[in-house]
Amino acid sequence: MxxxxxxxxxxxxxxxxxxxxxxxxxxxxxxxxxxxxxKYPIIAAKENTIYPLLRRxxxxxxxxxxxxxxxxxxxxRKYYSLTNKGEEYLAAxxxxxxxxxxxxxxxxxx
Numbered sequence: 772m773x774x775x776x777x778x779x780x781x782x783x784x785x786x787x788x789x790x791x792x793x794x795x796x797x798x799x800x801x802x803x804x805x806x807x808x809x810k811y812p813i814i815a816a817k818e819n820t821i822y823p824l825l826r827r828x829x830x831x832x833x834x835x836x837x838x839x840x841x842x843x844x845x846x847x848r849k850y851y852s853l854t855n856k857g858e859e860y861l862a863a864x865x866x867x868x869x870x871x872x873x874x875x876x877x878x879x880x881x
Contacts, residue, residue, distance in 0.1 A: 782814055787824060788868060789814050791853065791861045794834060800848040801825060825851060833857035 786808075793799060793807050801822055809815045828834045834851045841847050853861065 778813070782816070786814060786816055786820070787828070788861075788864050790821070790824060790828070791833065791857060791864070794851050795853050795858070795861060798850045798852040800850050804851075828857070833860050 789808065789811075790804060793804055799807070801818070804825075805816065805818060805821050808821075825834070829836060829851075832854055834857050835854050836849050836851050838847050838849055
């Protein structure tokens, strides 16, 4: 395995967590999520990755969606919000993430 393969595996495992964190901060539409992730090249992802993940999160009822009419000639946008089930899932993910970071720091001797 090379470093790019390893980075890809890490990215897949954390992308869902990052998307839920962003949606928790504020309801967002798909392109807005993609743009927010673009600020962080290590986790940035394209539409063909984000939209299927959003559909799965909707299906699993971790997020909900609603359409908002566009303003000033902009098209309607589908906004995603965290559900109660999503809040619980995100809280559990956060605990596991902190446990992972703690373990890695201990292994590194920090």
